[in-house]
Each structure stands twice: as C-alpha cells, then as structure tokens.
Amino acid sequence: MVGSPVLLIAIPLLAAFMIPLLGMIWKELVRIIPGLVLAFMMISSASMLMYVTNNGTIIQTLAGWEAPWGINLVFSPLTAFLATLMTFMGFIVWLYSYRFKRNVDFEPAKKYFIFLMMLVAGAVGIVITGDIFNQFVFIEITGISAYALTAFYTGRNSAEASFKYLLMGALSSSALLIAIAIIYSQLGTLNMADIASKIHLMPAGYKVTALIFFMMGIGIEAEIFPLNGWAPDAYTEAPGPIGAAFAGIVVKAGVYAMVRMVFTLFDVSGAMDILLTIGLITLIVAETAAIRQEKLKRMLAYSSIGQMGLVFVAFGIGTLEGVYAALFLMLNHAIIKPLLFLSGSQLVFNSKEKLIKEVNGLGKYMPFTAVLFALGSFAIVGLPPFAGFWSKLSVLTAAANEGMLLIIALILIVSVIEIVYYFRVVNRIYFFDKAEDLIPQKPRVNAVIAMSVLGAIILIIGFNPDVVSTVLHNASADLMDTPQYIKNVLSAGQSLTN
C-alpha cells in the first residue's frame, strides 16, 4: 500500500501552494509537478484499492478525533474504485494537455495545471470524505477550479459559459447549505455514518425536504435534467481536455454524492423512483438535444449528460445488480467519453467554431486520432465487443430482473438516437471531403499516448470485462450495505467514551 487516503488530498494541496514558488525556480516545473502529483495519486489510490479489496475498508480519522466528532475519510471498495478512476483520468488529462494550446505560455499553464490538479483533488475529496460539510467544501473546491478552467480561453463565450456554471453552482451551494442546516438542526451531527444511523429518528417531512435540497444541490453537479443548463456550455467552451475531465471526473463525483445521499444517508422509499424518473428524463432530453447539434463538443456534452441520466436510471433500479450496472456504466463512460473529448478536440484543433462539419475527411490526415474517435463512438453506443456493450447489457439485465420493460425499451430507443448522431460524425470523418482551408493538426506524442491508453482500455474491457468485474462487484456491494458502512465508520468511535 502506497500512501494513505489523506495524502490524496493533502499532497495536491501542498503542491498547489508550492507551484507558484517552484515556477519561479524553473518554469517547466509548473507543468511537471502536477503530473507527478497526479501520478502519485493514481498509483497510491490504485494500490490502496488493491489493499481495500483484500483487507476491507480503510477509515482514516483526521486531527485525532474519531467519527462522528472529527472528519474522517472513508476508503471503501466503492470510494477506492472511484478515486482510482478519477486520479487515473486526471493523469491522462494531464498527459494530454501537456503543452496543449495555451499551455505553452507560463502564466496560463501554471493556472491551468493548478486548477486541473485541484479539480481532481476536489473530486477525490468529494468521494472519499465521510462528512457532509466537508463534502460541501470539496464541491466548492471542484467548482471554483471548474469555473476557472471553463473560463480558461480568452474568447468571449468561455466567460459566458463559466458565468452560467457559476450561477448554477452558487444555487447549488446554497441548496446544499440549507440541506445541511436542516440535517444538523435535527440530528446535531454532520458525519455521514452518524446521520445514516440516526436518520430514522427524523420526522419524515423534514427528512424529505432535506433530501430534496440535497438533490437539487448535488443534481446541479451531477447534471440531472432541469439543472444541467450550464453543462453543454461549459463542456463546449472549456478546453478539450477539460471537457474530458468534466465528463470523466467531476460528473462522477456529483453522481457519487447523489447516490451516497440516496442510498446511505436517507431511508426515503420513493427516492429511488425519483432517481429513475429524473434519470430517464435526463437521458431522453439530452440525447434528443444532441442529435441536432452543430458543434462537436456540444454534441459530446449532451451525450455525456444523457449517459449520466442512464447511470441514474441504473442506480434508480435500486438493486445490487442495478448499482453494479451503474458503476460499470460510470467506469465505461469515464474511459470512453474522455477519449471522445480528447480525440474530438484534436480533430477540431484548428477550427474556430468547432463545428461538426469541420471534421469532414480528417480520417485521411490524422488517421490515428480518427480511429480512436471512431473506436470511442463504437464503444459509447454500446457495440460489442467494446467496453460500452457490457455496461449497457448489465443495465438492461438489472432492469429486466425488476420487470421494467418500458424502461428497457426507452433506453434502447434512446440508444438508437445516440447511434444516429455518433455515426453521422464518424461518417463525416471518414467519408466526406476535407474543407480546403482547414489545416489538420497532428497530435503531439503525449496526446497520442494518452488517447491510445484509453483506447487500449476500451478494447481490454471489451474483450474481457472480467478484469473489472470484481472491483465493481465489491464496490456495488459496498454501496448497498449501509449498516456495514455505519459500523465501519463508527466502530472506533463507539468504543470511545465521552
């Protein structure tokens, strides 16, 4: 086991504070240090994931106070899985964006990489923390990094997108604070496990009101339907790799937070159905919106939102299989959508408007990127033998086991829509003639490595999904087992007498 959970947060924070100083010593350090930190986080969380798989959950207390009094970090199979995924994606995004466009300059690069690192650290924090207020703080860390990254380019639209994101984010934090206030006023505690063990004492009306405010607050981060207006804009205007990071990291953290609320914290019976319904609406609206898009990244953004809807549908099924399927979907989406964003932004590298029609005929000029984009498209629409198929299959199986035939049909119909818009793009890449004034940009070596790693993972999972199924099974069992979670977190604390 390398490191401990707290290092996943502390090391990037330390690095973030140090980077401005180190940048004065050697300018290249502002690019290299975040990479090293992200690599450390990746290795550390992966090794801890292995440890957790074998030895059970790690509960790390902070400041010497056991739960529920101090803040604690929970590194359970579920959170370990998500943390590993996020740090890995963070590293890939770092690798890709090394000297990407504006990052060649010193000042922008410094900020870019600090924010990227903090984006990952914040998302990991959201996942591994065991305290709702601490989670709120991490949501804000992620949020501010995300606003800043969205506004990274100096064009006029990036500020607009960022402002919308910020407006929604501010509403989100308000809602979260209200929810926290309700919870704290009733239960007098902020620790998740403690809340979970006491939530049944709370009057139902307050409980549901708190849950609703939580849902709104986190729903904005998790891009559920009426709350996701910011998402397409932010994805479109943020730099390509940041779009990948949003899709692969930030949203996943939001989904995790939502699911943790619904599954562990609250014992409200109808919440699953709400998740299911919201997920379905999100899925349908987003995918239908995607089909008419003219900008590549915007299309990918809507697709990403739709996929998150599907994840919520899978969680909303509410069974162990449903959770497993949802986690599988999250994994696949976290691998595939970044690949699409990375290769897609390479395809529209030199175009101003980033229109879909500007990828026409690029298959000849940038064959490798084009192939990876096509691979990603094939995988995301769920064609076997690529990764996306297995998750789609498990979602459908889970739904079928609950007899939700209408939902299966809806998911599949939406998948057809998804096929239409993805294949339209792939067709354009390969079978159309290139616009003459567009100069294709060969990807840099680091970008090629980043993309091909993702492509290779898609193929590996596609051909042998068993490489991840154990981890996913552990994670889903972990999420479903609330009593165990409470016991894990509070066991040390209960023995303390106060």
Added chain:
Amino acid sequence: MIYLIFVIFLGGAALTWLSGKIHPILRDVVFLASLIVPSVLFYMNVEVGQTVSFSLIGYKLSWGINYLGYLFSYIVVGLGVLAGFYAIPAMKGKKNLGFFYSNFVLSIMSMLGILFSRDLISFFIFWEIMTWSSYLMVVFQGKDVQKVGIKYFVFSAIGAYAMLMAIVIIYSLNQSMMISDLVSSFASFDPTMQWLIPILLLVGFGVKSAMMPLHVWASGSYSHAPMAYTSIFSGALSKMGIYGMVIVMVSLVPIIPEGFWLRETIAWLGAITAVGGTLWAVAQDDAKKLLAYSSVAQLGYIIVGVAVGTPLAMLAALFMAVMHGLFKGALFMVTGAVERQTGTSNFTEVTGLIRKMPWTFLAALMSIIALAGIPPLGGFVGKWMLYESLIGSSHYILVIVIFFSSTAAFLYCYKFLFGFFLGQEEKEWAHVKEAPAMMVVPMLLLAFGTFVLGAFPGLILDPINAGMQEMGFASTQGKYWEMSMLFNEWGDQIMLQPILYAIIAVFAFFAIFLTIKGFKKTRYVTTKDISSSGEVPLEHENLTFSVNFFQPFLRTVEPLMKRQIDKYYNEFGRGMEALFDFTRRVYTGNGQTYALYAVIFIVILLMFKNTLFGL
C-alpha cells in the same frame, strides 16, 4: 480448436490491415489465408456437438456448432471464400483496401460466430460485430453515407436492440443465457412473455432478413457496398436473420398458445415482402438496386417458408436459403464484374456485353434461371417445395401471392440479362474485355452449384434434414425427398433426373439441328443490321431500348407501389428531428432561465413530495 479458429480470424483481420502497409501482395495473401485457414480448420477439426464453455462477468457462454449451424456454415464459408477470391481482382486499385479486407474477415468471423453461439450473449455479440462490420462496408465507398449508411445502421440497431431486450427478459426469467435453456423452459413463461419474446426476436431477425416493414434499408445498403462484399452481404449475411428466425419459429412459436396467428402474420409479412420486393425490382434501372430488391423478395419467400413451418415448408425455406446464397452471390459478382469493366451498373448505359463477356454472361444466365425458379436448375426445387407446402398446409391465398411475385420476377430477370448483355452493341463499350479469371471462376462455380443442386437436391437436403431433426422434426428423407426426387404431402412426385435428361436431350438435339448445317457459314452481323421496317438504321443512331423498360406493367401496378413505407419512415424521421429540435430549446442559453428551472425543479419536488416520496 474452436478458440483457435476465432483467434486466427481476429488475428487475420488485424494482420491484413497491418500487412497492407507493407505490401499489397502480402496483404492479399494474408487476407486469403485468414479466410481459408480457419475454414479448413473448421471443417477438418470441429465436430457437430463439440462445445467449449467459459464464463464472462457471470454469464456462462458456450460455443459449439450444431447441425443447423453446420448447414448455414456452408453458405457462410463457401460463399465467403469464393467472394474472397473474387474480391482481390475486383477491388484492385481502390483505396483503403486493408480496411476492406479486414472488415471482410471480421464479417465472416462474426457470421461463423453466430452459428457457433450456443448462448444468447455471444450470439448478440457476434451479431453486432456482423452489423457494424457490414455497416463499414456499406459506407466503404463513401456514397450517401449519411442517408443509406445511417438508415442501415439505425434499422440494424432497432433490430439488434429488440433482440437485446428479448435477451435480457429471457435472462431475467431464466437466469441463464443458454439457448437450450430458453427452449426447455419457454413453456413455463407467462403468456405475455411468451408473446413478447418471440416478437422481439423476430423484429431483430426480421431486420437482417429484410422483412416488411423493416426492409427499407436493404436496397440502398446492398447497392452501396462494394459488389465483392454484397455477394456475401446478400447471400450469407441476410441468412443469419433466417437462421435466427428458424430457431424462433421452430423452437418457441409452437409453444405459444394461439401462436398460430404469429405464424400467419409473419408468413403474410413475408409474402408482402416478396411481392413488394419484386415490383420494386422491376422498376429499377440500376443492376445493384434491382438485385437488392430481388434479394428482399427472395428473402420474403424464405420467410414464408420458415413461418409456415411444416416440415416441407421448412425444407423449402432452408433449401431456398442455400440456393439464394449461390445465385444471388453469383449475380452480385456478375454485377461487380460488369461494373469493374465498364464503370457503371446502370441498364440504361450498358448494353450488349454478351460477346465481350461471354463467361460472365453464362454465369448470369444460369443464376437467373435458378433465380426465376425454372427447371432444371436448383431454384425450381425450392420453389416447388414451397408451393407444395403452402398448398398442403392450406395457405391458398398465400400461394397465389407468392406465385404472382415469382411470375413477376421473370420481368426483372429478363431485364437484368437484357440490360447488361443483350440488345444493341454500342460503340461506347467496344473496348470492354472479359473480367479476370479470378473473378469469373467463383461466379461460374456458384452457378454450377445451382445446376448440381437442381439435379441432386439431396446433397443439401441431407444436412437440412439433419438440422431439422435436431430441432425436433421427424426425418423427412424418403417422405419428402430422395437424392433427386421430391414428394409433396399427398405423395405426388417430381423426378429430377428424367427431367434433366429430357431437357438436355431436347436442347442438344435442337442445338445440333440448328448448328449442323453450317453455323460456321452464317455471317455475324452487327446489331444495327436488323429488319427495321425496311429502313436501315445508321451507325450513330441509338436503338437501345432500356428506358422505361416495363412501363406498361409498372403503370398497371402503380397503385400497389404508391404506398412506399420508406416515405413514411423518412417523414417519421424528419418529424422526430423537428421535435428534437424543438425540445432542445429548453436550453435557452439564458443563465437565469436555467436558475429558474432549478427553482421550478425544487418547487415541484417540494409540492409533490408526499406522493413522490411515498410519505
């Protein structure tokens, strides 16, 4: 061994692609090797009934071949290898050949995989690989990709997803993905599921086998893929739909109470497909389109046979499936050869190639005769059994409809031969040469296959019989067929050998009679030298008759053809896109509106929290 076959296929596909970067010849060799080696291994080393099992994320998967699969493997592998040989000269000089060849290998692999699948998951996986590899072939030439390609894939996806839905329902009811478990426990499902599952599966298979009303992709896709591929696309790939349909119709539908109506519906859909396909084929001016619609029509017959499901009908359907693979494969190859030599496949442009491409013509002639179902070639056997089975099973109106369709088929059969090979020999095509031997030999082999099966249908009826016995039919040998004899339900018989000999004898006699007194002495005159009401047409006068070929007929059947399903689909698609365009306007672009949505969201949840959260 089974794994090895698939590994070789997969590795072959990848190697083909890579070796194309080194040298084209190496690529061709690797391509052929990766088709032939696994095929040989398959026939040498794989026995029927031999299975391998493994488990993947909790699903038990099992691969092995059964008799029915073995039968279809003849179509797949045979046609695949021949088309592979054909492809090399046919595709010469095109771009992206590595891509083409590896997709080709993948297609063959996936089809063989479908036949090997003993469980629904691997069936579906191979099915989808087949779909996207064929999709990549459809768009390979880059024409109309957004329209034709997307249409093909959307329909395939609808089919595949219907199938997937059925699969997950089955899994939820059965907790097993094995096809055999499905069959054995199907009777215990509740009636809704008993209806739903076969219908969903049939939608899936119906798309691939171009059944009405799911056929609209077929004409475009068949005609847009390179002809070297279309021969297996139409000849073998569409048979996978038939394969699945056979399993559903034989193993599941009889168990459903009132399943009779499902059968009838499918049979009627098949018949309508046949009629519609034929009429549209008659109306086409492009050989590829004509053959595409003809494929639709032929698949209609097969569907009728499968749906009717009596032993004789099943024999007929499966025999016709094999025959269709042979002659349609050959005809697409012919079209490909003509297209390669002349650069177009339009009847209104190409004429009079018979003297330039005699061998191609021979292959086309035999295949057309087989297609039209005229004795003594194999097409007749299938048609005969189909009619007899329909009459024998009291489908009287159906038999008339089928008969109408197959009579109307003569029209396009003639159009195909006349359009390409007969008629005026224009100067424009004077330079045309016969296609390379490597292209001609595969088509002649296929055409010869129809001839052999016409005289000795028992050769292929034997494996069909084995496959049917496996599915629970009683043996039909001796009851419905012998090596070269056929019987119907009432014991009436057809002796194929005397027929063949009589035909050969009469033909030989008159051929000699016509030839003996100095065919050599007769003088060949150009096609301008005709008795045209006493006038002598000049060289530059274009006398070719090819526009509006069957106009009177088409005018008669116009009311039938006015209702084009394609139009409704297009309108539906446009309507949906307009709707989507409308719905996405919820994203107004105004940040404040989004904030308002958030408040509306929370208000709705708060107001209805009692109902929503079950308080």
Added chain:
Amino acid sequence: MELTLNILGAIATIVLAFIVGMSYGGIVRKITARIHNRMGPPWYQNFIDAFKLIGKTTAINHGIMQHFGPAFVMVSSIVSLMFIPILNNGGWFTNLNFDGDLIFLIYIMVFGPLGMALGAGQTGNPNSAIGVTRGLSQMVGFEIPWVMALVALMIQFDTTSVTGLMEAQHETGRWMMFTSPFAFIAAVLAMLGMFRYSPFDIVGAPTELASGPVSENGGKYLFTMMSSGSIFAFVKLTLYVDLFMGGADNLIILVLKTFALYMVPVLYGIVSPRYRTEQSIKFFWGWPTFFGFIAILYAVFV
C-alpha cells in the same frame, strides 16, 4: 430396349403434336379469313410454310444467344409435352407423365418464352425487346387466374399431379368443368391470354410491319419457333382437356375436344379489337381473378 421404346413413343407424341398443332393453326387462319369475308389460305398452308423455312439457308446470325434461343423454346414445348397425359388410362404416350406435376408444368412452360426473349434480345432489334416486355407483362397478367384455377383443382382433389387429377375425374365420372365451374371459367379466360390471339396479340403485333420477338429470325430459327409454337398450342389444349374435360379415351375424341376448346380463344379473338398491355393485364386481374378466387372458395367450402 425399354429406353429405345420410350424414345420412339416420345417421338411419336411429338410428331402427333406437331401435326395437330400445325393443322389447327391452318384451320384457324382459314376460319378467321372466312369470318372476315376473305378466302384465306388453305388449311395446310402452315405445313408449306414450315417446309419452306426448313429448306432455307441461314445466312446471318446475331450471336450465340440468338442462335440457341429457338432451342430453348423447343425444350419448353417438348418437355412439357412429355409430361402431359395425352390419353386416359395410360398405355399410349405415357412418356414422363408420372415424373412431374402441375407446378412443374407451369414452370417449364415459362422456359420457352424466356428463351425466345433472350434470343430476341440479342438481335438488338428494339421492337423485339418491346415485344418481349409486353409478352412478359401479359404473362404476369394471365398467370394469376390460371394458377388460381389450378390451385382450386388441387385443393379439391388433394393432388398436384395431372394424372392424379385425371383419375379423380374418372372416379367421379364428371368433368371438372362441371364439378368446379368457376375454376374452369377462370382457366378459360386465362387461356385467352395464353394463346395470344386478339385482343391479347399486342405482343407479336402480327398485323403490323414485321416486328415482335420473332422478327429477326428466319430459316431454321423461324421453323423451330413455329413448330414449337404449334406443339405448345397442342400441349396447352391437351392440358385443358385433361384437367377440365375428362381427358380423352382415344385420339379422335382428343382432337374433337381440343378443337372445340381451341375455338374459344379464336372466335373471341376474331371479333375483338386489340388491348394495350396494361388493359390486358387489368382485364386478367379483373373478372378472371375474381372467378379464380371464387373457385378457391368453392373448393375449400364445397
């Protein structure tokens, strides 16, 4: 030995069919002329034409398909002749009666037109191709009532073989034109088209200038086609007699019955103007098909 006998029998059948068919053709020409108030050729005119044609030297050809086209046509007529019982009760002219059935007959009868169409196609004469398209279209028209009639018979007697149907007639002792009248009506109406006399003669358009499918053929080609046509006429008439009029016990009865039947299209044709192709198709898909449908219903429910 048996083979030799069989071959001789077959040859005898062919000769019989040739003679009868040719004579009918001549007689029809005579009758037509008389009704038109002309003298007309003698009844044996067709024989004279045939022998003249066979004596001619063929000077030109348009290629291999045109060369073999007549052979295809002949295959169709002769093979179908082989499969049709000429007389009741077996014995004479059995040939291949038991080796095929009605469906086979329907199909082998198409073989000829197709061969002719191919041969005509190669000549390059656009009129030939136009004729072919008309002929094939019209064939689609009349096949429907014809097949409906046959299916009605098959249903009624649970057999698809000609001999079987004849035996069934023999057992009941009643002609099928009485036991299944609607089928007969449909079949006869279809026959009008099958013989291509007026009003369905737009295919060959014989009274216009030389055109139609056979227009480029001369000499032996035309002879083969002509004789094939005569044999084919005999085949069709015999088939109708076998199916609907109880067959024939000897040749005289056969000739009488066939001649009587033959007069139906001939006389109908003489007094009719010509239909255009789509008109004739619509004709066949009108009343004849209706009668065929009734016939099937009749067969199913009666």
Added chain:
Amino acid sequence: MENQMFEILRYGIYGGSISLILIGLYAALTKRSLIKIVIGLSIVDGGIHLLLIAIGYVKNGTAPIFSPGFENAVDRMVDPVPQALVLTAIVIGFAVTAVALSLVIRLYRHHHTLEIDEIKNLKW
C-alpha cells in the same frame, strides 16, 4: 414574557433569514443586470448564514467561549458548530462572489453590456 420575547425573536430571526434567502433568489431570478444577480446570490448566502447561526441558538445563550467567568456556562452556550460552519461558508461564498464578479468584468469587457438576456451566444 421571556418566552414570548424568545418566540418573537425566533420568528424574527428565522423569518428574516428565510426572507433574505427569498429576496436574494428573487433578485437572482428576475434582475437583468449581472451585477444584481451576483448581489442576489450574495444575499442568498447571507440569509443562509443567518439561518445556520440561528439554528444553533439556545435560549438565553451565550457565546461558546470559555473566557474567564464563563467556564461553567456550558449549558447556556450556543451551538458552536454552525458558527464554525458559517465561518467556512462565508469564506467560500466570498470566493465564489469574487470569481463571479471577475467573470462579470470579463463579460462586460466583451459584450459591453450587463444585460443577461443579451449574453446568450451559447444555446440549444
């Protein structure tokens, strides 16, 4: 009497803080100017902070500081946790407001307007 005072105070403080939230939301949802929207969000934040402080209040409460003379006033001490949370929340709210204002500056620089209705290049 004392109770009544407390009740009034309670209504006042809860009602006031919730009103602040609503007023802020109203501003954020209806005002056209970006600056006013940001101000609205700040008001919402303020309301929430007040609300948080209010829920920690106990009757006759005293500050949770063990300064000399208050060592044994534990029972009367108000809940310190919300105050700590509010401290954090204020800083976060401040940070967000700062970023928001900087974005407004940039939007104004590009669009030369603060009307939110006119800043919608990204839509659908």
Added chain:
Amino acid sequence: MKKLIVILLLAVTGYFLVDSFMDLGRTGPVVETGVKDFYLDKTVSELKVANTITSIVVNFRGFDTLGEVTVLFLAATALGGILYKRRHHVGERSVLFPSSPIVRAGSKLLFPAIVLLGVYVFIHGHLSPGGGFQGGTIIATGFLLMLLAYDNFSVSHNVLSFIESFAGIFFVLFGFAGMWAGGTFLENFLPVGTMNNLFSGGIIPIVYILVGFKVAAELTGLIYTVLHEKES
C-alpha cells in the same frame, strides 16, 4: 409575468423552508445530544482552548479549514486567470477618481492600526472571538484603504504570492507533522498548555496565524487584481 411566476415559486419554497425550521425552537432537535456537547467538553478538557469555535475550525474540523483556504487560494488564482491579459499594465487602475487628502491622510494614519488590530485578532483567535479569517480580513481592509487612497500604492505580487504559498505550505506541513508525530493528519501534537494563556492550544494558534497570513495576503491580492483590471 415572469416576476409573478418567480414570486409564486419562491412563495412555495419559502413555505417549505419555514415549515422546516420554524418548529425547531418549539420541539427542538430530535437528537438532543449532538456533537456539540462533545466539542464543548473536549475543548476545555483536552485542547485547553477557550474559543470553542476556533477549536472546531482549526482542530475538530481543521480539514474543512484547509479546504477553505484552498478555495480562497483558488479564487485568487482564478481571478488572475480570468482577468489575465497578456500585457499587464502595472500601476494603471480602473478606479480613476482621485481621492481626497482627508482620505489619504486618514488612511496613512489608520493603516498601521488596522494591521495591528488584524494581527491581534488572529493571534488571539483561540482565546477570544476572532481568528485567522477575521484577522486576515481586517488586514486586507487596511490594504484596501491604502489602495483606494493612493493611486500609486502597489503591493509586490511576488511577496503576496510568497506569503500565501508559504502559509499554505506550512498549514499542510503541520498537518503532516501531526501525522508524523501523532498518527493522524492535523493532529494536535504540541503540548496544549494551560487554558486562557496565549501560548496554549498546541498547534491551534499557529495554524490560525498561518491562516491569518494567508487570508490577508489573498484578499489583498484579490483586491489588487480587480483594481488593476482596466478596460482595454
């Protein structure tokens, strides 16, 4: 119309908010003994810190505070990023009106006092109301005052950067030190001393002082950045 809808929506929201909180005083929380009692207890008994809020902010929930200063740090960096221009005009400001002599003189007078007050507030954070945030903010107001009063008042960006970085780094390093000494991150590993002494509470005052420096530097930086944003 829109306003009416918004008012209606907000009325509903308000109703439910009131519904959720108004009962609190009457019925009280369902769980009587929350974590606060523990905090109040341990603050006195173990940490020897008078100000419970400080003990919570810095020790019990110190991790939150670390996150919080990070948020601030990120906001400051984000501001720089968002308002970043390639040509940075040092010394030019968008606030163009000249300030009156009274303001200038007053500012000069007040500035040291303000800074001193700020320092006092964060040094005594564990004893009396106040702390790092409060103190830092007070110091920043001093700088704000100076910036408003003097057109050419400038703060070295590098110095600010140094201060905020070092403060942050030491915060994290103290956390690590706790880990290294006592076993958990941010653990109070120094002797706690006696209650109500300046040198008491272990690392709590130290951390709070760091926080104070950091907040002061960052807020000053923020103000400085915004002030120097100029219409281009």
